[in-house]
Amino acid sequence: xxxxxxxxxxxxxxxxxxxxxxxxxxxxxxxxxxxxxxxxxxxxxxxxxxxxxxxxxxxxxxxxxxxxxxxxxxxxxxxxxxxxxxxxxxxxxxxxxxxxxxxxxxxxxxx
Amino acid sequence: xxxxxxxxxxxxxxxxxxxxxxxxxxxxxxxxxxxxxxxxxxxxxxxxxxxxxxxxxxxxxxxxxxxxxxxxxxxxxxxxxxxxxxxxxxxxxxxxxxxxxxxxxxxxxxxxxxxxxxxxxxxxxxxxxxxxxxxxxxxxxxxxxxxxxxxxxxxxxxxxxxxxxxxxxxxxxxxxxxxxxxxxxxxxxxxxxxxxxxxxxxxxxxxxxxxxxxxxxxxxxxxxxxxxxxxxxxxxxxxxxxxxxxxxxxxxxxxxxxxxxxxxxxxxxxxxxxxxxxxxxxxxxxxxxxxxxxxxxxxxxxxxxxxxxxxxxxxxxxxxxxxxxxxxxxxxxxxxxxxxxxxxxxxxxxxxxxxxxxxxxxxxxxxxxxxxxxxxxxxxxxxxxxxxxxxxxxxxxxxxxxxxxxxxxxxxxxxxxxxxxxxxxxxxxxxxxxxxxxxxxxxxxxxxxxxxxxxxxxxxxxxxxxxxxxxxxxxxxxxxxxxxxxxxxxxxxxxxxxxxxxxxxxxxxxxxxxxxxxxxxxxxxxxxxxxxxxxxxxxxxxxxxxxxxxxxxxxxxxxxxxxxxxxxxxxxxxxxxxxxxxxxxxxxxxxxxxxxxxxxxxxxxxxxxxxxxxxxxxxxxxxxxxxxxxxxxxxxxxxxxxxxxxxxxxxxxxxxxxxxxxxxxxxxxxxxxxxxxxxxxxxxxxxxxxxxxxxxxxxxxxxxxxxxxxxxxxxxxxxxxxxxxxxxxxxxxx
Numbered sequence: 001x002x003x004x005x006x007x008x009x010x011x012x013x014x015x016x017x018x019x020x021x022x023x024x025x026x027x028x029x030x031x032x033x034x035x036x037x038x039x040x041x042x043x044x045x046x047x048x049x050x051x052x053x054x055x056x057x058x059x060x061x062x063x064x065x066x067x068x069x070x071x072x073x074x075x076x077x078x079x080x081x082x083x084x085x086x087x088x089x090x091x092x093x094x095x096x097x098x099x100x101x102x103x104x105x106x107x108x109x110x111x
Numbered sequence: 112x113x114x115x116x117x118x119x120x121x122x123x124x125x126x127x128x129x130x131x132x133x134x135x136x137x138x139x140x141x142x143x144x145x146x147x148x149x150x151x152x153x154x155x156x157x158x159x160x161x162x163x164x165x166x167x168x169x170x171x172x173x174x175x176x177x178x179x180x181x182x183x184x185x186x187x188x189x190x191x192x193x194x195x196x197x198x199x200x201x202x203x204x205x206x207x208x209x210x211x212x213x214x215x216x217x218x219x220x221x222x223x224x225x226x227x228x229x230x231x232x233x234x235x236x237x238x239x240x241x242x243x244x245x246x247x248x249x250x251x252x253x254x255x256x257x258x259x260x261x262x263x264x265x266x267x268x269x270x271x272x273x274x275x276x277x278x279x280x281x282x283x284x285x286x287x288x289x290x291x292x293x294x295x296x297x298x299x300x301x302x303x304x305x306x307x308x309x310x311x312x313x314x315x316x317x318x319x320x321x322x323x324x325x326x327x328x329x330x331x332x333x334x335x336x337x338x339x340x341x342x343x344x345x346x347x348x349x350x351x352x353x354x355x356x357x358x359x360x361x362x363x364x365x366x367x368x369x370x371x372x373x374x375x376x377x378x379x380x381x382x383x384x385x386x387x388x389x390x391x392x393x394x395x396x397x398x399x400x401x402x403x404x405x406x407x408x409x410x411x412x413x414x415x416x417x418x419x420x421x422x423x424x425x426x427x428x429x430x431x432x433x434x435x436x437x438x439x440x441x442x443x444x445x446x447x448x449x450x451x452x453x454x455x456x457x458x459x460x461x462x463x464x465x466x467x468x469x470x471x472x473x474x475x476x477x478x479x480x481x482x483x484x485x486x487x488x489x490x491x492x493x494x495x496x497x498x499x500x501x502x503x504x505x506x507x508x509x510x511x512x513x514x515x516x517x518x519x520x521x522x523x524x525x526x527x528x529x530x531x532x533x534x535x536x537x538x539x540x541x542x543x544x545x546x547x548x549x550x551x552x553x554x555x556x557x558x559x560x561x562x563x564x565x566x567x568x569x570x571x572x573x574x575x576x577x578x579x580x581x582x583x584x585x586x587x588x589x590x591x592x593x594x595x596x597x598x599x600x601x602x603x604x605x606x607x608x609x610x611x612x613x614x615x616x617x618x619x620x621x622x623x624x625x626x627x628x629x630x631x632x633x634x635x636x637x638x639x640x641x642x643x644x645x646x647x648x649x650x651x652x653x654x655x656x657x658x659x660x661x662x663x664x665x666x667x668x669x670x671x672x673x674x675x676x677x678x679x680x681x682x683x684x685x686x687x688x689x690x691x692x693x694x695x696x697x698x699x700x701x702x703x704x705x706x707x708x709x710x711x712x713x714x715x716x717x718x719x720x721x722x723x724x725x726x727x728x729x730x731x732x733x734x735x736x737x738x739x740x741x742x743x744x745x746x747x748x749x750x751x752x753x754x755x756x757x758x759x760x761x762x763x764x765x766x767x768x769x770x771x772x773x774x775x776x777x778x779x780x781x782x783x784x785x786x787x788x789x790x791x792x793x794x795x796x797x798x799x800x801x802x803x804x805x806x807x808x809x810x811x812x813x814x815x816x817x818x819x820x821x822x823x824x825x826x827x828x829x830x831x832x833x834x835x836x837x838x839x840x841x842x843x844x845x
Contacts, residue, residue: 074433076402 027106036105040098047094056089057082337428337435339409339416343394344437346414351394352443359424359444368422377421379404391418391427405429487801489516491561492568492811496575500810501593504795505600506571507808508782508828509554510561511799513836514627514710519558523623526552550603553577568811578603593784593795594653594715594828601628601652628652630709633748636688637700639681643692648706653713653828658733669714669737669829677704677746704751705743712743712778712831719790730790734825737780739800741831744776778831786827798824 021029031037048054060082065073343351359368377390379401391400393408394417400408409416409430416430424444428435489510493503509515518524529552553574560569579586581603585595601624608622620629632651637644656672679702682688687696716735721728744750783798796809798821807816 074431075427076432079402 027102030109031102031105034105034109040101043101044094044098047097048090051091051094053086053089053091053094057086060085337431337433339428339430340426340435340437342414343417347395349439349443352437352440355394355419355424356443368424381407389423389427390421391429392421393418393429400429406432487804488564489562490799490801490806490808490813491566492808492813494568494570495810496570496572497588498590499571499575500795501591501596502571502575502578503810504784504797504808505593505597505828506557506574507797507799508784508830509597509600510558511782511801512627512711512830513781513832515623516558518623518627519555520562524551524555526555547580548573548577549607550574550577550581550600551607554600554604581606590792593786597713597828598652601625625650625652627710628713630654630705630712631707633704633706635702635704636682637679637702638688638690638693639698639700641690641692641697643690645691652709653715654705655715655717657717658731658735667733667735669735669741672714672716672735673743673746677702677751702751704748705746706748708743708747708776708833710833710836712741714826714829714831716827716829718786718825718827728790730786730793732825734823736822737783737826737829739780740834741778741780742776743778747776775833775835777834779834779837780829781832781837782830783821783824783826784828784830785824787825795827 028037031040061078064078064081068077377392377399379390380398381404382401389402391402391405391408392398393400393412393415395415396412398408399421400418405418405427406429408418416428417435418427418429419425420427420434426435426437426440427433493506495503529549533549557569557571557574560571578600582599585591585599604624605620605622608624620626629650629652632649632654633646634649635644635646654676656669656676659667659671659675679700682699682701684698688699689695690697690699718731718733719728720731779800781800785796785798787794787796794809796807798816799806799808800821805816805818805821807814807820
């Protein structure tokens with residue numbers, strides 16, 4: 001199988017079968033449970049469209065598909081190709097806004 | 112499939128037709144949205160087809176003299192049209208080619224009408240037929256699905272649009288690919304026909320509906336045939352999609368995701384990662400894999416290839432690592448997303464249909480409940496006409512006395528017949544002067560008013576007038592005693608029913624009032640000296656109970672009062688009775704018992720105590736506990752006599768068991784009349800027990816009350832009905 005891109009390393013299942021969830025995971029679960037994650041996703045989507053990130057990614061995919069031939073492209077391929085560049089090109093303002101939103105959520109959730 | 116993915120799918124593949132016609136700048140987004148559709152002109156999966164071939168087809172079938180501008184997309188037209196949906200609906204009904212499927216599709220379309228929601232392959236109809244190169248349009252049209260052709264011809268043959276033309280484009284298919292055919296149909300018409308977009312949308316709606324029909328014949332998905340998917344479809348069919356439909360959630364933003372109610376946070380079953388981006392739910396075993404473990408799943412479980420992207424509700428082939436497409440899956444998702452708002456209504460309707468056909472009597476109850484009102488049938492407030500709460504309270508109890516209901520609602524007393532009979536008799540008796548209205552007729556009218564289904568409080572003015580006329584001594588605006596009223600009404604009913612007919616005595620009377628309420632009391636007076644017992648039988652319509660006095664601490668109960676009622680009572684020295692045996696007045700003992708039970712047992716609690724010495728009367732506000740289910744067996748004559756004489760049965764009492772044996776001695780309470788206030792002024796209210804729910808009827812106001820409230824009541828008149836009748840009523844109603 002293809003290695004995943006820029007993802008946390010796969011934990012070994014037999015090493016720690018019942019390991020404690022990390023802080024990141026806990027936050028993630030909180031976000032999902034409260035429905036905040038969905039809102040954040042929607043916000044992010046909007047922002048990325050606004051700043052042209054989406055079109056950029058689209059162009060990348062299109063170029064790749066053209067190069068490889070239309071029938072030889074899979075979704076996984078495309079994700080694999082665009083992920084490094086996609087992560088790198090997210091504008092800092094968008095990141096900052098999301099971070100701010102998550103912070104606000106965490107403080108409100110902690111209260 | 113998300114927008115990006117689909118665009119990627121199409122790659123840079125541009126439709127010749129669009130390029131040719133659209134010289135103006137097309138915004139990138141709209142190009143993308145409609146690309147899927149336009150690409151049908153070219154065979155989308157084969158880049159080998161040349162653009163010239165595409166163009167040839169367009170040229171070949173454009174002998175149209177019409178100068179209409181080419182529309183970019185059907186979908187855009189539909190979109191614009193559906194925004195004026197009321198017009199469409201009106202027109203459709205007018206033309207009369209609407210069918211349920213179309214209406215449903217239109218409904219769905221209205222809600223989810225975004226071009227991006229309708230990928231091009233949704234516009235496929237018919238089954239795949241390999242066609243020769245030179246076949247003409249007409250030949251192609253015969254291969255179309257009949258339902259589509261029908262709708263199309265229905266549209267086109269309309270006399271109102273004679274210049275309507277159609278063009279069918281059949282796409283040359285790549286013989287290697289076993290795809291359903293792609294038909295493009297193009298409706299052309301002069302500009303002056305204003306309503307063309309409407310017709311166009313009908314055509315496309317039929318497209319959708321016939322698409323649903325034709326999908327049944329599809330064994331392959333498009334645009335990318337995944338062998339795993341076709342394998343899955345062959346072995347498992349579409350049941351998996353259908354079961355998914357329930358857990359589909361659509362967000363307010365129009366995105367559809369898969370929500371699993373039992374575990375709100377989906378995690379990968381292998382690594383329990385939550386935040387790993389896309390998660391895939393296997394359609395066969397419902398296990399969830401993250402992208403890292405996705406490819407391993409079909410390896411460890413052969414055949415488990417097809418999964419659903421949880422966040423996007425899209426099909427994904429784990430083995431190919433690619434998005435796969437199944438029109439049927441997409442229709443399932445779209446339908447589920449569009450259906451969400453009206454699911455409750457549909458469910459309710461289905462539930463109503465699922466219920467077995469209720470008996471006629473129960474239909475009324477359903478009607479009331481469907482109106483959103485929780486009150487059972489026949490609960491209607493009675494307006495107070497000026498100190499008439501005594502009347503309202505007793506009438507409410509009478510109105511819900513089951514046997515009386517049956518009598519009046521069953522049409523046993525006919526107003527018309529009664530009037531004729533009265534007129535005949537009236538002419539004979541007093542020449543028709545001073546006609547007294549028939550109280551029974553007015554009771555009947557009251558029943559029909561109360562059970563008419565009208566929920567506004569009713570003013571029983573006519574009944575009141577009739578009652579005044581019939582019982583002149585009670586007429587007036589004063590407050591009356593409810594018990595007195597009850598007795599008087601029963602008497603009047605009895606009079607009317609039996610006037611002119613030989614009076615055989617109240618015990619055997621067959622009038623409705625006495626059939627229901629009349630029992631027979633037995634009173635035994637025993638001489639204390641010689642032991643001779645004289646027995647008399649008295650008919651009664653209710654049993655008046657004295658409240659237990661004396662021990663203040665003891666809780667007064669109905670059974671206690673009944674004990675008191677049937678207790679042997681020593682008559683005082685001033686009440687000496689003449690003993691037939693001793694031929695002299697002797698001290699004697701009197702004991703009451705119930706010889707024959709009525710259908711409805713009415714207990715009247717004597718709450719007005721007269722003090723002879725002080726010459727004053729007062730109301731006794733004493734709580735008396737009463738049971739909801741009452742067994743009166745101990746108070747029957749048979750039991751009393753058995754207790755008195757032990758188990759010996761005397762010859763002259765042999766008939767006791769026969770009479771009481773007719774009816775069961777178990778009763779259920781169904782109405783309580785209470786009095787609040789003082790002796791000379793106060794207020795009556797009735798508590799009714801219908802379908803095991805208590806209702807308080809306070810003149811015009813009817814409210815639900817809890818059982819505890821009822822148990823704490825100070826009953827003035829308590830109505831019990833035979834348990835059999837009570838349960839019969841309950842069954843019938845439900």
